[in-house]
Amino acid sequence: MKALLDRVMTALRGDAQADRVVPPTGHTATLTLFSAAVMTFLAVFALALSLATGRLADRWSSELARTSTLRISAPAEQMEAQTRAALRVLETTQGVASARALSVEEQRALLAPWFGPDVPVETLPIPQLVEIVEDGTGYDAAGLRLRLQAEVPGAVLDDHTRWRRPLVTAASRLRLLGLVSILLIGTAMAAMITLAAQASLAANTQVIAVLRLVGARDSYITRAFVRRFTLRALSGAAVGMVLGVLAILILPPAQEEGGFLTGLGFQGWHWLWPLILPPLAGMVAFWATRTAARRRLAEIP
Amino acid sequence: MKALLDRVMTALRGDAQADRVVPPTGHTATLTLFSAAVMTFLAVFALALSLATGRLADRWSSELARTSTLRISAPAEQMEAQTRAALRVLETTQGVASARALSVEEQRALLAPWFGPDVPVETLPIPQLVEIVEDGTGYDAAGLRLRLQAEVPGAVLDDHTRWRRPLVTAASRLRLLGLVSILLIGTAMAAMITLAAQASLAANTQVIAVLRLVGARDSYITRAFVRRFTLRALSGAAVGMVLGVLAILILPPAQEEGGFLTGLGFQGWHWLWPLILPPLAGMVAFWATRTAARRRLAEIP
Amino acid sequence: MIELENVAYNYGGGDLLSDVTLKLAPGSFHFLTGPSGAGKTTFLKLCYGALVPTAGQASLFGQDVRGMDRDAVALARRRIGVVHQDCTFLDHLPIAENVALPLVVSGRDALKEQANLKDLLAWVGLSSRAQARPPELSGGERQRAALARAIIMSPDVILADEPTGNVDWEMSQRLLTLLVELNRMGKTVLVATHDLSLIRAAKTHVQARVLRIAQRRVQLAGADL
């Protein structure tokens, strides 16, 4: 990587006179610039999407607090025994990280939305709630229900919180999609720059023939082309990057109140991510042009 | 549109001999084919994303059933009066489509997750719940709270259901993003095909000069180039479309249990959507090449 | 056929040609000489509508060049066979197809003229190279192919720019014979060349007028040629 960068820099320095031997303008030039710009623009979006969905997945999973609830309804005198039995069962259940009975205060807080803050929880015949925290793998709800039925007849397992699970999956899938798009876009950009370089080399057969005729070394010819293309890809990518970032900046931000979806923008040091795209494009161009030039020069007798 | 298609078809029919005057291969050819393929591939994804998020937004909004809840805690004897007062207030609140007090059975069903199915709701000092259905615009929660405070002191407005709202916004934004990407990708494809056509025309200056020298009309020259490029873009786009659809087919399907996120795939007749992409690419190519060729021919004396 | 009246031309700088008045009558044979850079190629380009006079009037087959659109020029070109000084071809097509190209673009059936094409290639000595691509030909072979392409349509006018610059003496005589033959059939021929011995040789076969470009004018050369 370091060595490659060094070589890229050496190639870019070049010398002003060598530079003039390759026709400066032309449509393949515009094409390279444009492809690099468009692809980087799209890559910025894919990157933003990928990062945003990553944040989303993180937030959703932490919000989820993979919990479910066990509700134990029993006559007051059996309540404590059944609760302990239930906790024992849960302790030995695979996929359950921890389980604990809720205190009176906690139950009151939970019920507040329904009864207001002053529910006389003590005096109500309400069930004891047990909070179950799952570990990463999750437990087998059906199996747990069977065991509880046998040992704690008054227990009802409620994993209604599970409905949020697909959200996290969805977010991860989106993140994956973003990464896959970046890869795709990167590959497409590399291919396009290669093709544009090849097209330019093919269009400049006469230039190559003349340079060879007057005694130019192949490395000199290669360098002239590589320099052109690397610079073009670099500037194209820089333009695309700036435009992409601007476009993301002017996108309406996500409603903060909701906080459910994070904006598509970058956050914090993530703003640095797009910066690596132009050098990446430059390196791709450097490598692609050099390969193309060398092959072309080997083809021409 | 019809006229354009007709012209495209006429141009494509061409004649075999006229066809040979434009060099059949070359790097700009590959470039055109490849750009069309890549861009269509990306467009298929963007299309799928857009359609999927569209479905998502629809599903989420219908699931949302824009409701909130009013909880009235009051001594049993005032309960009915306060409920009626609250309903009166709500009827005159802008943004509230309807409001109704929940029946005992409904309240029991709501509490079931907490107390099990046999709660003696009648005997419990639980509040009366009023379901508020908003209209499209929604109401001003703060204003409503003020009015209720004045007239129904025991009422607590709980619009906790609002938390799902951002989901719908998010889905719409994703859909918009998908559409914007399609537009962007389309524009980029058009631009790339134009540039590739220009590059090819520039590389074939000699071909044009020779054809003119031997008395070929400009329309003949234009047609030969246009035909090549339209066919190339068409086949490139077809390849990209098929690959894109295949890629979407092999994506793991969304978990159906969740049903929260629909898969990225197309559903029903939406499968027809990608089919319009290649003809679209062909038309873009036709138009782009013709413009480029005419301009080029006008430039060359 | 082709008439120039008080024509002047410049490429942006000073006039290269000025006050040129000339009529290429049907069936006439002209040579055009002059030092390198005098404007011979420029003159020919004026004659087939590739350049438009900066002053004066040029007309092809009775039509003023200035008033012709591109289609009209294209149609006029089908009646004028041109041998360019730097012979360019469609490099991806074999020589035979390149020579037949004027037939193809004017919509004539190249297959019907197959025999004609064969004879022509044989006369210019390219029978064995008919399937080669232009870049595989030698300089002289390219020039001969260009001449063959210019006359395949048996055009009314033949304008040849240094058609023998790269061929040996015998071959140049052969090519000259071909042009003389065509002239006898009534075609108008104009050959730009710096090769005075070619002109001298031609004068024994045909009554040719020799034009010379000097001091921006096209003049009739003296009897010293």
Add this chain to the structure above:
Amino acid sequence: MIELENVAYNYGGGDLLSDVTLKLAPGSFHFLTGPSGAGKTTFLKLCYGALVPTAGQASLFGQDVRGMDRDAVALARRRIGVVHQDCTFLDHLPIAENVALPLVVSGRDALKEQANLKDLLAWVGLSSRAQARPPELSGGERQRAALARAIIMSPDVILADEPTGNVDWEMSQRLLTLLVELNRMGKTVLVATHDLSLIRAAKTHVQARVLRIAQRRVQLAGADL
């Protein structure tokens, strides 16, 4: 300098040249003639390493061409000035820079040679066209520029393929004088041409050997030239 020993060459078909043995000694002056398509250009390409013999051995400055990599060929080319038959240039650069190109690619300071460049352009009559791009030149002007480019480095060997095919007699004498002058300075010169009068004219100035390609062989031409 350049030696060919039993060299044969073919472009895939039958042998075009065979059994060619020749030594271009330092300071010698050669002409090469032969009918169009005989293989003059092919022979020159063998002499500067653009083609590798299909049989036999070619050596440039003592190195066998077969054993030279591309860099070695490039270095050898800097000692050989070549005038191609179809003079190609970098069309985006003015003629002056095109002529100076060999200096640039070999890393020499083109500015230092400015006076030399000016003289050379004046001699070939291109002073006024120095800033024009190659496509704006006439055929003969391009040939002169190509000759100027071939000799700007004052190479040890000069190989010119039809350097006077498109120029008038006076100019061709001028160009010949230039080559003779260089030969007097000790350079090796080989000129391929079909123009026998040029050869005859040269023989009065310089002791030149005339080679002729006939029946796939390169032979010394008789005294009839």
